[in-house]
Amino acid sequence: MIKNIIKVGIADSGTVSPPDTIRTSGLGSCVGVILYDSRSQKAGLLHVMLPDSSLARSGEINPAKFADTGIPHLIEQLNLPPSRLKAKIAGGAQMFQFAGQKDTMRIGPRNVDAVKEALSQFKIKIVSEDTGGSSGRTIEFDPVTTSLHIRTVNVGEKVI
Amino acid sequence: MSYEDDITAYHLDILREIGNIGAGNAATALSALLGNKVDMAVPHVKVVSFDEMMDIAGGPENIVVSVFLRIEGEMTGSMFFILSTTQAESFIRTLTNNKSFNFDDIGESELGLSALQEMGNILSGSYLSSLSDFTNLNLYPTVPAIAIDMAGAIISFGLVELSQAGDKVIVIDTELTDDGEKREGANGQFFLLPDPESFKILFRSLGVD
Numbered sequence: 558m559i560k561n562i563i564k565v566g567i568a569d570s571g572t573v574s575p576p577d578t579i580r581t582s583g584l585g586s587c588v589g590v591i592l593y594d595s596r597s598q599k600a601g602l603l604h605v606m607l608p609d610s611s612l613a614r615s616g617e618i619n620p621a622k623f624a625d626t627g628i629p630h631l632i633e634q635l636n637l638p639p640s641r642l643k644a645k646i647a648g649g650a651q652m653f654q655f656a657g658q659k660d661t662m663r664i665g666p667r668n669v670d671a672v673k674e675a676l677s678q679f680k681i682k683i684v685s686e687d688t689g690g691s692s693g694r695t696i697e698f699d700p701v702t703t704s705l706h707i708r709t710v711n712v713g714e715k716v717i
Numbered sequence: 718m719s720y721e722d723d724i725t726a727y728h729l730d731i732l733r734e735i736g737n738i739g740a741g742n743a744a745t746a747l748s749a750l751l752g753n754k755v756d757m758a759v760p761h762v763k764v765v766s767f768d769e770m771m772d773i774a775g776g777p778e779n780i781v782v783s784v785f786l787r788i789e790g791e792m793t794g795s796m797f798f799i800l801s802t803t804q805a806e807s808f809i810r811t812l813t814n815n816k817s818f819n820f821d822d823i824g825e826s827e828l829g830l831s832a833l834q835e836m837g838n839i840l841s842g843s844y845l846s847s848l849s850d851f852t853n854l855n856l857y858p859t860v861p862a863i864a865i866d867m868a869g870a871i872i873s874f875g876l877v878e879l880s881q882a883g884d885k886v887i888v889i890d891t892e893l894t895d896d897g898e899k900r901e902g903a904n905g906q907f908f909l910l911p912d913p914e915s916f917k918i919l920f921r922s923l924g925v926d
Contacts, residue, residue, distance in 0.1 A: 566767070566768040567767040567768055567771070567777075567869065567873060567876075568767055568880065568884065569768075582776075582777040582778045582869055583771060583777030583867040583868060583869015583870045583873070584869070584870060584873075585866070585867075585869065585870030585871060585873045585874050586870075586873060586874050586877070587873050606767075606873065606876070606877075606880050607877070607880055607881065612881045613881060613882075614881050614882045614913070615720070615882055615883050619884055622880060622884070650870065652864055652866065652870055652871055652874045653785050653862035653863075653864055653874060654862060664874070664877050691864075692866060692870075693866040693867035693869065693870025693871065694870070695777075695778055695867065710780055710865070710866050710867060711865070711866065
């Protein structure tokens with residue numbers, strides 16, 4: 558079988574089944590959320606950019622852009638009951654250090670908090686996370702092993 | 718309806734001229750700093766998706782050195798000066814007169830980054846002061862911050878404001894080429910990303926609706 562890597566862009570989401578893996582590149586303040594079901598080996602990835610859809614200033618919104626709309630959107634895409642899903646999350650870094658930071662500058666930690674809040678609403682457990690810091694991350698998830706591979710430029714690689 | 722739907726071809730021409738004037742001044746400043754001739758390409762003004770924005774900077778995983786600042790004042794936005802690591806090393810070697818500088822040497826890299834940050838400060842300052850003169854708008858850049866990381870991680874940070882208003886980016890992209898290097902392709906890129914509400918202010922300041 559040919560293994561493909563399914564790529565998910567910024568403010569986007571996608572799903573994966575074996576033998577493929579799913580990846581998103583260059584997470585900074587954005588948060589990558591993996592939802593997976595070990596039994597069916599189905600998984601999905603969401604690349605969240607902003608914490609809350611109330612921040613949107615235009616009528617039509619892209620649900621994958623926001624934590625509060627992105628999580629239900631991905632659950633719907635997976636078409637599985639939330640009780641069967643587990644989560645792994647990565648990202649939410651603070652890429653630049655500024656003096657006197659405004660709220661928008663703290664977007665990384667706010668994204669992480671909002672993702673956790675949205676997951677708790679569906680009672681989805683976060684199995685592992687690699688969040689915060691000041692490094693960009695590229696993440697890749699394998700639905701068979703349920704391991705999330707995280708690559709950074711400055712602090713090496715890890716698997717969670 | 719998203720803010721970018723109101724932007725016409727005529728508006729894009731005006732934005733291109735802003736890039737031309739701003740980056741032209743920055744190129745002159747860079748040339749004075751390095752003691753080399755610096756060329757500037759004609760600016761590109763593009764309306765792109767977030768993913769396409771990353772591609773302009775070489776793809777989300779491309780490792781870049783970036784100076785970033787926020788523009789405050791009558792018009793707001795984000796500005797990036799993006800370099801490849803080899804180009805950044807070359808600039809630092811010239812600026813610090815240290816011919817062997819490289820980023821792998823932790824002890825040295827702090828001084829080098831500080832030099833580069835100052836260079837970013839001077840270049841973006843000259844870009845923005847010419848923009849301010851041209852538009853008569855008061856602009857106050859924040860102190861620039863510097864990072865070496867994946868382009869996707871760095872640039873998405875500058876999209877936070879924009880992404881609240883839509884799913885497209887209007888970017889004024891200008892490339893600078895240092896003549897002393899004789900290297901293929903772009904050596905440095907300026908990205909000016911005005912915040913959505915700033916376009917009206919910008920156009921109005923130039924007498925355009």
